[in-house]
Amino acid sequence: MLTFYHEFRRTPGGQHTIKICRAEACQAMHTQELCRHAQDKLRVKFGETTADGKFNLEAVYCLGNCALSPAMMIDGDLYGCVDKERFDDIIADIDRGAAA
Ligand code: FES
Numbered sequence: 001m002l003t004f005y006h007e008f009r010r011t012p013g014g015q016h017t018i019k020i021c022r023a024e025a026c027q028a029m030h031t032q033e034l035c036r037h038a039q040d041k042l043r044v045k046f047g048e049t050t051a052d053g054k055f056n057l058e059a060v061y062c063l064g065n066c067a068l069s070p071a072m073m074i075d076g077d078l079y080g081c082v083d084k085e086r087f088d089d090i091i092a093d094i095d096r097g098a099a100a
Helices: 024-028 031-042 084-095
Strands: 016-021 055-060 072-074 077-079
Touching: 016 031, 024 031, 031 055, 031 084, 072 084
Parallel strands: 016 055
Antiparallel strands: 016 072, 072 077
16 A cells, blocks of 8 residues: 555655656657666666665656656756756756755
């Protein structure tokens, strides 16, 4: 039952939650490439937390930002047109405590 609700966890999550959209408009704009990159960069699969406890990585299905696909959300902040380089820049900013 608990696993049905994606916002609930059995164990503590990371400090920041990254949600990457995997729905149709984002698929058309290469979100699969972004998803692979995010998993490789953070060394986690979707639904997991990084070893240092900083980031949760989650898949979502439309963030209402289809016009700026591929889209992602981190801690409630929405990002559009996210490619691999932009993803790395945003994560680096958050990692060093800078506002994204
Ligand atoms: S399909 Fe990705 S934001 Fe709508």
